[in-house]
Amino acid sequence: MEFTNEELINFLKKNDIRPSNIRLKVLKYLLENRIHPSAEDIYNGVIDEIPTLSRTSVYNTINLFKEKGIVSELYLDDKEVRYDINTKLHGHFKCEECGRVYDFPVTSILHSGLEGFVIKKKEINYYGVCINCQ
Numbered sequence: 575m576e577f578t579n580e581e582l583i584n585f586l587k588k589n590d591i592r593p594s595n596i597r598l599k600v601l602k603y604l605l606e607n608r609i610h611p612s613a614e615d616i617y618n619g620v621i622d623e624i625p626t627l628s629r630t631s632v633y634n635t636i637n638l639f640k641e642k643g644i645v646s647e648l649y650l651d652d653k654e655v656r657y658d659i660n661t662k663l664h665g666h667f668k669c670e671e672c673g674r675v676y677d678f679p680v681t682s683i684l685h686s687g688l689e690g691f692v693i694k695k696k697e698i699n700y701y702g703v704c705i706n707c708q
């Protein structure tokens with residue numbers, strides 16, 4: 575799926591983020607590459623379009639997106655943090671063979687014993703071998 579510049583600008587504005595070239599390119603990369611990339615993946619994906627790009631500006635952009643709630647962080651027993659533009663509750667399946675992370679829909683989670691607790695983050699992570707690697 576491809577996004578136009580106008581769609582990207584509107585997406586940022588809607589989330590109270592002032593559009594800049596780097597922000598637009600990082601957003602475009604995240605929306606068009608639903609692979610749960612690391613910061614390094616994002617840097618490598620955008621560097622061709624912005625040759626002057628620094629890793630610091632990629633990190634700053636991701637942190638801003640995180641603050642505004644348009645990306646979430648994933649820790650899937652990797653050394654690297656991965657990022658996910660889809661912040662609606664969903665599960666992750668990580669294949670231990672190919673390393674790919676699959677999204678799957680989650681309709682509801684039943685839990686009890688946390689009445690009155692403030693829940694800030696929910697993660698549903700599965701690990702195993704994906705159908706392509708069997």
Ligand SMILES: [Zn+2]
Nearest residue numbers: 669672704707
């Ligand atoms: Zn696999």
Ligand SMILES: [Zn+2]
Nearest residue numbers: 658660666677
């Ligand atoms: Zn995901």
